[in-house]
Amino acid sequence: MKSWSGYLFSETWKSIWRNKASSLLSAFTTGFALFLLGMSFLVSVNLRFIFSTVEQQMEIQAYLKKDISESETSKILEIVKNTGGVREVNYVSKEKALEELKAMFRDKASVLDTLGDENPLPASIRVRTEKVEDIPRVVGELKKIPGVVDVIYQEEVSRRLASVGRAIQIVSFGGVVIVGFVAVMVIGNSIRLTIYSRRHEISIMKLVGATDGFILGPFLLEGIVLGVLGSLVGSGFAAGLYVWIVQRVGSVLPFIPMLRLDFDVLCDMLGIVLVTGVMVGMAGSVFSLRRHLRI
Amino acid sequence: MISLRDVSKTYSENVRALFRVNLEIRKGEFVFIVGPSGAGKSTLIKLLYREETPTTGQVIVFGKDLQKMRRREIPYLRRRIGVVFQDFRLLEDRTVEENVAFALEVTGTPWRDVKKRVAQVISMVGLKDRKDAYPRELSGGEQQRVAIARALVRNPDILLADEPSGNLDPHTSIEIFELLERANMYGTTVVVATHAQNIVDALRKRVVELRDGVIVRDVRRGAYGS
Numbered sequence: 001m002k003s004w005s006g007y008l009f010s011e012t013w014k015s016i017w018r019n020k021a022s023s024l025l026s027a028f029t030t031g032f033a034l035f036l037l038g039m040s041f042l043v044s045v046n047l048r049f050i051f052s053t054v055e056q057q058m059e060i061q062a063y064l065k066k067d068i069s070e071s072e073t074s075k076i077l078e079i080v081k082n083t084g085g086v087r088e089v090n091y092v093s094k095e096k097a098l099e100e101l102k103a104m105f106r107d108k109a110s111v112l113d114t115l116g117d118e119n120p121l122p123a124s125i126r127v128r129t130e131k132v133e134d135i136p137r138v139v140g141e142l143k144k145i146p147g148v149v150d151v152i153y154q155e156e157v158s159r160r161l162a163s164v165g166r167a168i169q170i171v172s173f174g175g176v177v178i179v180g181f182v183a184v185m186v187i188g189n190s191i192r193l194t195i196y197s198r199r200h201e202i203s204i205m206k207l208v209g210a211t212d213g214f215i216l217g218p219f220l221l222e223g224i225v226l227g228v229l230g231s232l233v234g235s236g237f238a239a240g241l242y243v244w245i246v247q248r249v250g251s252v253l254p255f256i257p258m259l260r261l262d263f264d265v266l267c268d269m270l271g272i273v274l275v276t277g278v279m280v281g282m283a284g285s286v287f288s289l290r291r292h293l294r295i
Numbered sequence: 296m297i298s299l300r301d302v303s304k305t306y307s308e309n310v311r312a313l314f315r316v317n318l319e320i321r322k323g324e325f326v327f328i329v330g331p332s333g334a335g336k337s338t339l340i341k342l343l344y345r346e347e348t349p350t351t352g353q354v355i356v357f358g359k360d361l362q363k364m365r366r367r368e369i370p371y372l373r374r375r376i377g378v379v380f381q382d383f384r385l386l387e388d389r390t391v392e393e394n395v396a397f398a399l400e401v402t403g404t405p406w407r408d409v410k411k412r413v414a415q416v417i418s419m420v421g422l423k424d425r426k427d428a429y430p431r432e433l434s435g436g437e438q439q440r441v442a443i444a445r446a447l448v449r450n451p452d453i454l455l456a457d458e459p460s461g462n463l464d465p466h467t468s469i470e471i472f473e474l475l476e477r478a479n480m481y482g483t484t485v486v487v488a489t490h491a492q493n494i495v496d497a498l499r500k501r502v503v504e505l506r507d508g509v510i511v512r513d514v515r516r517g518a519y520g521s
């Protein structure tokens with residue numbers, strides 16, 4: 001003889017065990033959906049990390065006209081600093097530019113000898129933006145400033161990065177939605193089998209006056225348990241695959257900055273996956289109960 | 296306690312199970328519902344615990360019109376009504392004790408109370424020694440006793456039985472009816488649909504006879520046939 005919660009848990013466990021095959025299938029399908037979710041979370045966290053790294057390196061260079069005066073320069077600097085999306089502004093004077101050039105060609109001093117005492121380099125302003133997406137707009141703004149003769153930036157790189165990022169997010173979101181939908185169906189089916197195998201018991205429960213909530217309890221819990229099992233499977237695989245990819249990429253393409261899977265990121269992923277798993281599980285059971293129990 | 300007012304039940308176009316039935320059953324009564332197969336006995340029983348609702352007319356139990364009752368009130372109606380069937384309807388994977396306790400467990404009774412009450416009712420139906428047996432290890436009569444114990448475990452105000460001896464031999468049937476009478480002596484209102492002619496004749500209770508869904512006879516201290 002059991003208390004209510006004892007009843008709830010033992011019934012749930014019994015029915016999962018009784019329908020081992022379909023429970024396993026549900027847990028794995030949900031696991032697959034949640035694996036995709038976990039991966040797409042890790043990918044997007046990573047993209048953000050890569051973006052921000054690249055962004056920090058990505059500079060816009062605005063060259064100033066040759067014979068620019070100091071007051072004009074400071075006016076331009078003021079305008080640039082006040083442009084939206086601009087994070088960092090560095091002024092590079094003619095002299096500084098030359099120094100940098102010399103440093104770059106330290107070993108081949110002869111190349112610079114041909115310049116004589118003349119400094120042919122223009123002064124420039126180096127600008128970094130908050131986000132990659134801001135670059136084209138900031139470039140436009142810079143071009144409009146009088147005194148700025150040319151604006152150079154890595155247009156292709158920034159544009160591609162942004163569109164690749166967007167594409168990956170759309171595709172992975174689509175995948176998550178589709179597989180999530182399948183997971184709801186599969187869990188629903190598992191619950192349906194449980195309802196079928198327990199139909200006799202359910203009819204007696206109704207006969208002796210069990211409330212709908214009491215009858216539903218074990219089924220809802222079963223859905224949730226399947227969802228949680230799926231979450232664990234899914235995040236386990238996602239974390240494993242991710243660690244493997246990071247090692248692979250690290251050894252083959254060491255220049256690509258990738259985020260290590262640290263505790264915080266892992267917790268975030270687990271949290272998102274778990275919450276989604278529970279919701280998928282509940283959705284599956286409610287869907288099935290509505291259809292087959294008319295409660 | 297139970298009141299049917301001009302009740303008709305039509306399952307489909309031409310299947311008329313009950314037609315303009317009026318019936319009053321008072322607290323503490325013992326009533327037999329008799330009649331040929333298809334007369335509407337089971338339908339009448341089903342109306343009383345709201346397994347079915349009437350097509351027209353009112354079914355009033357405990358002063359409540361069952362048709363107007365909300366869905367979530369139904370469980371509480373059923374907790375006051377015990378029901379027994381011809382086919383026992385026990386759970387095969389549970390022992391006698393567990394089958395009886397089931398009715399209390401699934402209605403959220405604290406388990407301390409469950410244990411005591413289950414023991415009481417099991418000994419009342421005479422199955423104290425078989426409380427750990429599974430239904431398949433019991434005779435038909437014993438299984439029906441378990442079903443009766445489950446129906447009575449909550450001390451219901453009404454006990455409904457639809458051909459409780461339909462699957463039993465005459466001797467065992469008598470024992471089952473003795474249990475129903477016993478419950479009635481403790482104050483439970485009992486309504487039994489049955490074909491057991493000799494028992495109806497012997498017990499001399501109120502008899503309501505149905506034919507083609509119509510009450511053709513309703514007598515105190517009656518017999519199976521008129």
Ligand SMILES: Nc1ncnc2c1ncn2[C@@H]1O[C@H](COP(=O)(O)OP(=O)(O)OP(=O)(O)O)[C@@H](O)[C@H]1O
Pocket residue numbers: 306307310311312330331332333334335336337338339
């Ligand atoms: N669920 C149902 N759907 C359609 N028709 C039904 C249903 N239940 C009963 N009937 C019909 O209603 C009529 C009365 O049936 P009911 O079961 O009440 O008779 P009964 O008196 O209990 O018969 P028996 O003695 O054989 O058990 C019969 O004609 C039967 O076929």
Ligand SMILES: [Mg+2]
Pocket residue numbers: 336337338457
């Ligand atoms: Mg019948």
